[in-house]
Amino acid sequence: MVLSELVARLNCAEYKNWVKAGHCLLLLRGCLQGFVDREVLAFHRGLLATVPSLGPRATCRGGSRCSPGPRQFQPQCQVCAEWKREILKHHTHRNGDIHWGNCCPGRWPVDAWEVAKVIKCRNEIMHSSEMKVSSGWLQDFQMKIQHFVNEFRNIPEIVAVYSRIQQLLTSDWAVHLPGEDQQDGCEGETGIYLSESQVNEIEMKLLKEKLQEMYLQAEEQEMLPEEISDKLKTMKAFLRDNEDLRKRLMEDMRRLDSLHLQHQKEDSEEPGEQDA
Structure with missing residues (x-):
């Protein structure tokens, strides 16, 4: 890695803001995945239990790739057909239009509007052609993340990562050049120190x-x-x-x-x- 190129990129405040916000979203997604997987599994097990003709041990005869769940349906499989009817029953308006507004377990302590705000931020980051966001955008993003995490305040793994997200958003993220004095934003001032290789790996994840x-x-x-x-x-x-x-x-x-x-x-x- 050419260190001078990384330093030049981080000298652009808007690009650095883009990387910081993206990294925070990746951290948030990482700690959410386990929780979401557990809740969705429980939710769809509950749906399966509501279909008397199937029961919780129903097996699918549609082939090795066929699994009666929310992602895969085989039209020739009776289990899949009944699963699909049962799930769509929960997501169909009286006029026949399908909606997914209530596609979440009732136990989730989530305000959908706060989730939507963070999703919008994620889309703005991913769809940004120049990979830059302003400092004002980043401050607004920080508030939205705070409100989002507050919705999950009973989930320990999400609360645990929030302090790191706060530190990342408020640190300067100046890269320490070997052999030189540490610049603003290094460990002594904010508790966050990222080496050039760590910052570069974050960039790679976001760009990929x-x-x-x-x-x-x-x-x-x-x-x-x-x-x-x-x-x-x-x-x-x-x-x-x-x-x-x-x-x-x-x-x-x-x-x-x-x-x-x-x-x-x-x-x-x-x-x-x-x-x-």
Whole structure:
């Protein structure tokens, strides 16, 4: 890793804000996963128990990949069909429209609006072409995280990570150069000290997730081809100026480029096919 490139990136306050906010969200997601998995499992076990014809030990006959649960349904499997009917019964308006507003166990101590605010922040970070957010945005983000965590105040693993998130958001995150005096934001002042390799790993996780998000958007064609092209150009320009990141993200970029070129080729062939 070229340390000078990392230092130059962190000299941009808006980029550093982007990395800090993204890292806090990754920490929050990590401590939420176990809790959510446990609650969702209990929730769907409860749903299964409400289907008398199935019972809690119902087995699926749709094949090795078929599992009667919220993610996989095989139309030829009776267990899956009844599961689907039971779940949709809880999420269908009188006019037949499907909604998912109540798709959570009633025991969850969560205000959905506070969750939605944090999800919006996450989307703004992932969809930021320049990977920059203002200091004002970061302060607002900190308040939203505080309100979010307060909703989960009875979940120890979430409360435990919040103090670290607060420290990360308020620290300067100046990188300590070997052989030099520690700069503002190092351990003596805030209790947070990250080496250049640690900061770089955080950057890599965020950038990989961003590229994965772009890939999924391109795959599902959720963005116009011009939007994807613009985002790719911005990312390529960023990586050209940061060789240390470019080398490690080369495969991710190649994969995204390949998909984008494939879609461009398909779009260019469509008029000819229609004429034929």
